Amino acid sequence: MADGEGSDERQAVATRGLRKEFGDLVAVAGLDLSVPRGTLYGMIGPNGSGKTTAIKMMVGRLRPTKGGARILEEDVPLAGASLARIGYMPQELAIYADLTVSENLQLFGSLYSMGRERFAKSGEALLSMVGLAERRDSLVSHLSGGMKHRASLACAMIHDPEVLFLDEPTVGVDPELRVGFWRNFSDLKSRGKTIIITTHYMDEAGRCDVVGMMRQGKLIAEGRPQDLMERTSTSSLEEAFLEYSRRDAA
Amino acid sequence: MNRTRVFAVSRKVLRSLRHDRRTAGFLVLMPLFMITIFGYTFGGDIKDVPVVVVNLDAAYGNSSASDAVLEELTAGGVLKIERLYIVNPEGPAPGEASESAVSDAVSEVESGDAWAAIVFWGNFTENVLQSVEDIGSAPTTGPGTITIYMDASNTNIAQAITGEVRLTVQEVIVSEYHVLPPIVVTEDRVYGEGAEFIDFFAPGVMGLAAMMVTFMLSIISFVHERTTGTLERLLTTPVTEGEIVAGYALALGLVALVQSVVILVTAVALFQVQIEGSPLLVLLLIFVLGVGTQGLGFLLSSNAKTEFQAVQFLPIILFPSILLAGVFWPLEAVPELLRPVSYFIPLTYAVEGCRSVMIRGWGVEDVWVELLVLACFALAMLLLSTYSLKKRR
Numbered sequence: 001m002a003d004g005e006g007s008d009e010r011q012a013v014a015t016r017g018l019r020k021e022f023g024d025l026v027a028v029a030g031l032d033l034s035v036p037r038g039t040l041y042g043m044i045g046p047n048g049s050g051k052t053t054a055i056k057m058m059v060g061r062l063r064p065t066k067g068g069a070r071i072l073e074e075d076v077p078l079a080g081a082s083l084a085r086i087g088y089m090p091q092e093l094a095i096y097a098d099l100t101v102s103e104n105l106q107l108f109g110s111l112y113s114m115g116r117e118r119f120a121k122s123g124e125a126l127l128s129m130v131g132l133a134e135r136r137d138s139l140v141s142h143l144s145g146g147m148k149h150r151a152s153l154a155c156a157m158i159h160d161p162e163v164l165f166l167d168e169p170t171v172g173v174d175p176e177l178r179v180g181f182w183r184n185f186s187d188l189k190s191r192g193k194t195i196i197i198t199t200h201y202m203d204e205a206g207r208c209d210v211v212g213m214m215r216q217g218k219l220i221a222e223g224r225p226q227d228l229m230e231r232t233s234t235s236s237l238e239e240a241f242l243e244y245s246r247r248d249a250a
Numbered sequence: 251m252n253r254t255r256v257f258a259v260s261r262k263v264l265r266s267l268r269h270d271r272r273t274a275g276f277l278v279l280m281p282l283f284m285i286t287i288f289g290y291t292f293g294g295d296i297k298d299v300p301v302v303v304v305n306l307d308a309a310y311g312n313s314s315a316s317d318a319v320l321e322e323l324t325a326g327g328v329l330k331i332e333r334l335y336i337v338n339p340e341g342p343a344p345g346e347a348s349e350s351a352v353s354d355a356v357s358e359v360e361s362g363d364a365w366a367a368i369v370f371w372g373n374f375t376e377n378v379l380q381s382v383e384d385i386g387s388a389p390t391t392g393p394g395t396i397t398i399y400m401d402a403s404n405t406n407i408a409q410a411i412t413g414e415v416r417l418t419v420q421e422v423i424v425s426e427y428h429v430l431p432p433i434v435v436t437e438d439r440v441y442g443e444g445a446e447f448i449d450f451f452a453p454g455v456m457g458l459a460a461m462m463v464t465f466m467l468s469i470i471s472f473v474h475e476r477t478t479g480t481l482e483r484l485l486t487t488p489v490t491e492g493e494i495v496a497g498y499a500l501a502l503g504l505v506a507l508v509q510s511v512v513i514l515v516t517a518v519a520l521f522q523v524q525i526e527g528s529p530l531l532v533l534l535l536i537f538v539l540g541v542g543t544q545g546l547g548f549l550l551s552s553n554a555k556t557e558f559q560a561v562q563f564l565p566i567i568l569f570p571s572i573l574l575a576g577v578f579w580p581l582e583a584v585p586e587l588l589r590p591v592s593y594f595i596p597l598t599y600a601v602e603g604c605r606s607v608m609i610r611g612w613g614v615e616d617v618w619v620e621l622l623v624l625a626c627f628a629l630a631m632l633l634l635s636t637y638s639l640k641k642r643r
Contacts, residue, residue, distance in 0.1 A: 059486045080488060088486040094479035111487040 012037040012163050012194035013058060017067030020053050020217075027053040029217035030067060035196065035210070037162075040189045042208030043198045044241060050217040051198040052091055055165050058196070059088045071163060084112050087161035091168050091198075093148050097141040101132050101151045104140060105158055112159035119158070126154040129184050131177060145172040153181075163194045170204060182207050202238040213241050220248045276562045287569055287588075296410040296583045297327055301366045302355045304335040306348045307374035315378045315394065316370040319422045323368075328414040332364055348372065356399045359440045362606070362616070366411045367399040378423060381431030393432040402442030403609035404580050405450045412437060441610040442524075449524050452517040453532070453604035454577035457539060457597050459513060460506035464540040465567060468502055468547030473560040476551065481639075491639035495632055498548065499541045506540025507533055526611030532604050535617070538624040539600040545631025552638050571597045599623045 011034055018031040028050040035041045043051045056062040058069050060077030069076040072085055095104045105126070109119040127133040130150035135143060140151055153169050170178045182204065185195055189209075197208065205211050206225045213221040213228070221228060221244040225237055232243040267274050303323075307316035323329055335351035355367035371394075378394040398415060402408035416435050424430050442449070475481040484494060510533055517523035525532070546567070554560035571577075574584055575597035584592055592598050603620030606612040614621065 056482075061482050061486060083486065083488040086486070088483065090479050090483055092479040094483040096480060097478075108487065111484070111489045113488070 010036050011070070011073075012039065013041075013069065013071055013196060015054075015058065015067065015069040018054065018057055018064050018069055019066040020050075020057060020062060021065045026217050028057065028064075031217075031219055033212065033219070035194060037194050038189060038192045039194055040185060040207070040209045041194070041196045042205040042211045043196065043214055044200070044202065044205045044211060044237070045198075045214030049214040051214055052167055053217075054214070055088075055167050055196065055198065059086060059165050084159055085162045087156040087159065087164045089153050089156035089164075089166045089169055091171075093140075093152055095140055095148070095152045095155055097148075098139065100137050100139055101127070101143070101154075102136045104151060104155055108155045108158045114159060122158055122160060126157055129180070130154045131180070146174060146177070149173055150177070161193070163196070164188070166195065166197045168198050168200065170199065170201065178204070202236060202241070205237050211237065213244050215245050215248055218248070220244045270559075272559060273562065280562075280565060284565070284569060287573060290585050290588055295328070296407065296580065297586070298330040299328060299366075299407055299411060299582050300332045300364050301329050301368055301411065302333040302335065302358050302364045303331050304348075304351045304355045304367060304369040306351070306372045307370045308372060308376070315375040315423065315426065318426060319370075319419050322418045322422050323414065326414060326418060328410055333358070352399075356440060359399055359401050362401070362610075362612075365401050365404070365407050368411075368415060369397045369399065371395045371397065378427075378431060378433065381433075382427045382429055385429055385431060389432075393434045395434045395436070397436045397438055399438045399440050400442075401610070402437075402439045402445050403450070403605055405442070405445060405447045407580050407582060408437075408439075408442065408445075410582075445524060445609055448517070448521045449609055450605065451578070452513065452521070452523045453608050454575075454601045456510050456513045456532075456536060457575075457600040457604060458572065458577050459509050460536045460540045460600075461543045461571060461597050462568060463509060464502045464506050464544040465547045466564065467505065468498060468544035469551045469554070469560045469563060470557055471498070472548050472551035473554050473557050477556065485639075492636045494639065495545070495548065495635045499544055499628075499632060502544035503537045503541040506543075507537050510536040523608070525608050527607035527613060531607050531614060531617070535600050535603045535607070535621060535624065538621065538628050539596060542596055542624060542628035542631050545628060545635050548635040549631060549638055571595050574598070576601050596624060596627045 013033060013035040015031050015033045018028055018033075019026070020028040031050075031054055043054070045051050053062065057064050058071065058076060060083075071078060072082075074082050078086065096107070099107070102123070105123050106119070109123065114122070124133075127136055130153055132143075132147060132150055132154065135147065140148055143151065149169065149172050153166070156164065156166065170181055173181065178201075185197070186207070189195060199205055208225065210223065211225050211228060212219050221231075221240075223231070228240045228244075229235065229237065232240045234240045234243055267277070303320060305316050305320065307314060320331070320334075324331055333355075335355055352367070352369055355364075355369070358364045359367050374394045374396070377391050380391040381389065381393055384390055396415065396419065398411060400408055400411060412435070419433055419435065420430060423433065439445075472481070475484075481494075485491070514523075514525070514529060514532070518525065547563075550563045550567075551560055554563065570591065574588055574592045575595045576584075576592065577597070581589060581592050581598070599620040603617040603624070606617050606620070610616075
């Protein structure tokens with residue numbers, strides 16, 4: 001967390017002065033994050049607040065203009081086998097629409113060098129979790145929007161990573177299934193996994209251990225959802241966010 | 251039909267073009283490019299075909315019909331006489347000299363250094379003159395004889411050589427003697443015995459098909475990978491840039507192979523196309539071409555933001571290859587101005603290599619240059635593609 005909790009070895013994700021500029025636009029303005037292992041960390045903020053850019057820098061797909069990040073005590077960009085310790089689900093679909101759900105999972109399983117047995121076990125469990133067991137042989141292009149997102153999530157989790165970066169994983173997913181998703185995220189957390197998740201749904205953010213609020217590339221507030229509401233004397237995260245935004249603008 | 255709505259749709263299409271300046275430029279420059287390249291290439295006559303000549307004709311008095319014909323052949327421009335073997339009266343006996351000269355000349359054809367060895371046999375002038383005198387009466391001598399030992403693996407060139415020799419002989423003799431006595435021009439095919447246009451054409455089509463498909467598939471696939479975010483996502487897994495490039499190369503190389511097998515089998519079954527050499531060597535050439543071309547598509551895809559922009563590269567790459575790589579007509583028919591461009595087109599080497607294997611029956615030891623050029627092209631494309639991916643980070 002921003003003020004640093006625990007020793008460095010306990011940090012799953014740590015960023016120092018992480019900054020990204022696109023020409024004159026400052027997308028992320030010096031982000032300092034410290035996320036202990038086993039944390040469900042939610043990043044919330046409006047469109048263009050820098051959540052996705054920050055995540056892309058953390059997973060090594062964007063080179064920061066300044067600053068840097070460490071994941072599981074290793075400098076980003078990670079290389080080789082270390083990449084298998086993280087999972088990433090981008091905001092866009094980013095799976096192959098001309099392959100079936102199973103074929104996509106097989107592809108990602110192979111890229112992580114998963115053995116056949118391990119893949120079969122993990123694949124089955126994941127398909128059930130995302131509710132696509134019966135659509136495993138359907139082409140992704142034939143699935144509904146929500147199903148495509150579920151397939152994408154499964155691909156990010158196929159190799160059972162230690163740290164999972166999920167960029168708006170529940171967009172287009174129906175409320176019933178969203179509840180199921182969050183139950184699974186909690187299960188993963190209880191198994192010691194770390195999850196960094198961005199979301200627009202404030203009720204979802206309330207399920208996180210720690211929430212970071214972003215506005216115009218900056219982290220304007222961070223803490224447990226309950227604490228954030230108490231500090232702003234508000235009754236919802238949405239109101240708390242608006243209050244922190246007002247203070248930041250002032 | 252509502253006019254306002256029709257105009258609204260038209261306006262939308264034109265406005266989209268206005269926002270994409272590259273496409274707008276393409277729409278103007280592409281026809282310019284096409285008319286220029288087609289204009290220069292089509293209608294090109296075959297020129298400067300390298301041949302060797304063996305003149306065993308002993309001059310008859312002060313007159314030499316063979317020299318007159320040779321002078322005219324040289325001036326004609328279709329043939330380029332690279333070497334002239336003559337019988338040296340001071341040297342070995344004429345019989346030995348002629349035997350060794352003809353065999354040396356033919357070996358130049360066999361090695362691919364010359365398309366033909368044109369042999370004027372001994373007593374050519376004497377026989378021509380005697381035939382001229384004999385006109386109107388019973389012949390007292392045989393006709394003047396020329397033999398063309400020819401590499402007929404390229405039917406266009408074979409026809410051009412034979413036609414040029416026959417025509418020139420007729421013109422020169424008629425102009426010198428004002429009559430046309432019987433003269434025999436015989437063909438002896440070193441390569442391409444029984445070869446027809448389809449034999450010449452099939453290797454070209456095979457190379458062209460492999461190139462078109464691998465280029466199209468790779469450029470569209472990679473633009474798709476980039477625009478849908480799958481490439482970004484792949485690169486967050488342990489897969490390396492080099493592994494992605496190699497994976498694509500292998501897959502699209504195999505696609506090119508399958509295509510070539512279909513074309514080969516069809517050409518043999520339906521058109522009895524010759525395959526004198528090893529079909530495996532032909533497939534190897536096509537595979538390496540496919541690997542290189544898909545690499546080129548990969549590389550160019552980084553300069554296209556949409557599939558539509560990617561498609562614009564197709565004519566820019568394919569038209570010069572179709573017209574200048576010797577697919578439909580030999581390189582000797584490509585205008586001199588553009589001929590150096592032909593040697594920068596990888597398809598040129600694939601087509602030449604496949605033709606040499608299929609019609610001439612050559613092996614690796616003969617087509618290693620083509621194979622090496624294609625391998626260098628493929629390697630360069632793979633390395634540059636990998637570099638372009640690494641640079642993206």
